[in-house]
Amino acid sequence: MAISKDVYKEFEDVVGEENISDDPAIKDAYRSPNITVVLPGDTEEVAAVVKLCNKHKIPFKAQSTGWSFMPPTYDFIFLDLRRMNCIIEINEKNMYAVVEPYVISAELQGELFKRGMICNVKGSGSTCTALAMSGHGHMGLTTSTGDRNDLATEWVTDEGEIIRLGTLGASDEWFCGDGPGPSLRGILRGGGVITKQATKVYHWPGPSVYPLEGSSPRYTLSQKPSDLNMMVRYFSFPSIEKLVEAELKIGESEIAFELMGFCPSMVSSNITTSNEEDFATLDKFTKEVQGPGFMVIIAGNFPEDFAYKKKVLAQIIKETGGKSLKTVEDPAVESTLLFQCTRVCASIRETFRAGGAFSSMMVQGQRYDNHVRWLEEAAVLKRELIKKGLVIADDGQQFGWGEEQGHLGHTEIFCRFNPYDEKSSKAVQEWLGKVGKRALDGCFAVPAMGVLPIDEIGKHVSNYHIWFGKLKKAFDPNEVGENTGYSYVGADISGVHTSIYKKEPEKASSKK
């Protein structure tokens, strides 16, 4: 047992015996020998559990739906929030929804579709939490990003205090998260537990339910996208410069519902159902495209709007020398991409399926065109790994997309590889380190967390790690809030997106 019987009983008193476990089988399921799993059912239970952690100086880690689980190597309480799974409110008139942390985007989106609305879905996929916290996604062009969609929020600090931001604290309502005075939305990430949150939602011009036909895993739509005032195309360009020009013009003209900077391998992953089929399709696409590309979805609010948007798209593509990928013009393929890329249900195929793991260098917020030079260097290095057979062959392409009609953006390049192959894992980690260092030295961007030691990054970036460390200390004086994923001073440096494949958990030790 990770904690004493007496202390275990105190936690059990809060959540009930059916909602706490340190059974070895359960620990194994969570891939950690150091874990005591607690399943709180509401905000008060979360606060009580966190207060107990403070009382006994036991570290805790909370998780909603999870994506990249990085369990600490010391004994800890794990707050699994899966019981907190209610959509509390959908407010159509004021365009927000209120969710608990275990509501997944697919559930919320399904309810919103019925009302002609949609939420931002993170790139990690629609099975991830609908909380508007961090995470950029395929529909960022029109549904913004996690960092900017949150409204009022209920937050349990690392000390177990319940803080209700904005209108929630003032009048028990959800429509605004800022104030009175300075906005504590500024310190939400990286500490404490969000127990309820309002998120902005947006207009959805598509159907209330997709008219799916076929059977798993090969679905398509019974209606052509054009019958729904929607269109999906993939365009390749003669050069990166032309691609960037087209992307910026599309953003500025406000015609696209979604612009996803897929490279051909991501398109082939989306429309195929096995690796064999995927690689064959990629081979075909690679021969067909003229250079880098992106996928774009046009959606009209009414027929005249749809016609106008298509007309502008055609003009922009003509001006920039874009070439449409014929396979995607097939309505069956087009409709598959349409529902998969708006329901965002193919993220795992894009990333994990080919090799079993992927490691990514991403920059969230800055526009794609800011990073082209740096990413081209990263792509050259990646191609060397492809040549050596250390990562999956996908022509080494980077990708990115605009957000908020091109005001902001997302940029990413990843390597898919076999995590059981030590040489591959090592090579990818070294690649990440080199690319991250180049991002700093070239003044391009702040590399993804976990790539370089945080104090190495922080000294190049206004010493933010020191300031964040001060915030952390102020709100977590007993140092019980485990936030490795957000990397402050002294944080572990963990691999990115690979840890769920680690077979053997690290050996338990006491927290230093």
Place this chain on the structure above:
Amino acid sequence: MIDEKKLVKIVGAGNVSHDRAILEEYSRDMSFVNTIKPDYVVKPRNGDDIAKLVKLANETLTPLVPVSSGPPHFRGDTVPGTGGAVIVDLTKMKKVIRVDRAHRVAMVEPGVTFGELIPAVEKEGLRLNMPLLPRKSKTVVGSMLEREPVVMPKYQWDISDPLACVEVVFGSGEMFRTGQAAGPGTIEEQWAAGGAQKTPYGPGPAQWNRLIQGAQGTMGIVTWASLRCELLPKLEEPFLVGSSDLNKLFELVHWLIRLRLVNECLVLNNSNLAAIMAKKWPGDYADLKDSSPPWVLFFNVAGYDYFPEDRVSSQIKGISDITNRIGVEAVRAVGRVSAAEMLKTVRRPSDEPYWKLRYKGACHDIFFITTYDKLEGQISVMYELANEFGYPASDMGIYLQPIVQGANCHCEFNLFYDPQNPGELNHVEELSAEAVNVLMATGAFFSRPYDKSARMIVNRDAAYVEALTRVKEILDPNRVMNPGKLCF
């Protein structure tokens, strides 16, 4: 008292004043906060001056009150909350540092006014998402730091917009850059690498800009800020919709914003419409007010580089379908007010005298954030209170601004009064204090609390105050930044 020689050493002799008349000017404004005279007024020339001033303030425990906009001031946030203060007047920092068409972003020092920045960005084909008719002396940075509402809700994705990044000297004296500007590299190195200071969040998990906005200068002093700009349209078709039914107007507003059909979008009552559009006083004002419907919605349809005529006509078709369904009519003119003239007016700062001062010489604003469904009830409450306190409700201006892409609405009551008439002044002060209390009970959210009620509004939530105080202790440990404001 702080040593004047030390101030002179930092900013130069010509930029330090303790002239009685000047100190008097900064000791009060048009709000109801107490009059407190500062010891000095200093005018820093750049960020280094500011950093040295903050360091000196920490050494001598001298309160600093940052002021970026010129007079008249209305909200009490730039009046010292305690004795012995030094006013840090930023009006000399007037550089438009950069306008970047490709990234749709501008960077300015804190003394740059809207009137100064508008032509600079227009030259590059850009425009600002700005508040409604700011006074001529209002600065862009001041407005953004106060989270003032902007007239194009479609482009306000987050309530922090259009602010992007800032360089700030925290109360501790340390310099910090927020968002994408934080690094790596200097600002010039970031430009050379193809970057722009546009991404507002970060660095790291925190969103530091949110801690500085709404703080009324209690966390630090901003030395420059960048802001997102929008494209100048190629073609525009503005409209007005008059109605006595506010609910119908807001049904239309909801769909106009939800479908992203319009740029500018705001609602005025007839008093404010007349106050803004009247050319000759007082005759014009009375005529305009009498000839206008109780409520007027203004919106603007825009086309950009590609087939602007097609875009505008398709948007107007969509809007017609909605207005037909709701039973209202969008027209080019309502009474004697034309939509085209309204568009020209809301694109600029206010002419002099400031529009809120034209009617009676003074104005007190009560403003909060709310939702569309509550508006009618809150307006009724305000009318009842006005009657109760002897303020003529028909004189009251009302400005309703949908914000954050329609998720919220800024509601503002403008109480025009004669400052030379002690009776009127007292009525407005008493009405204001009571209105805040009563409106809060109806769900009005005073996100930006100023004046005498500020402390009461913030202090209602002890847990929130405790958390804010912890942040304050990090950024301004000696509490030298604008003490006496908010809960600090």
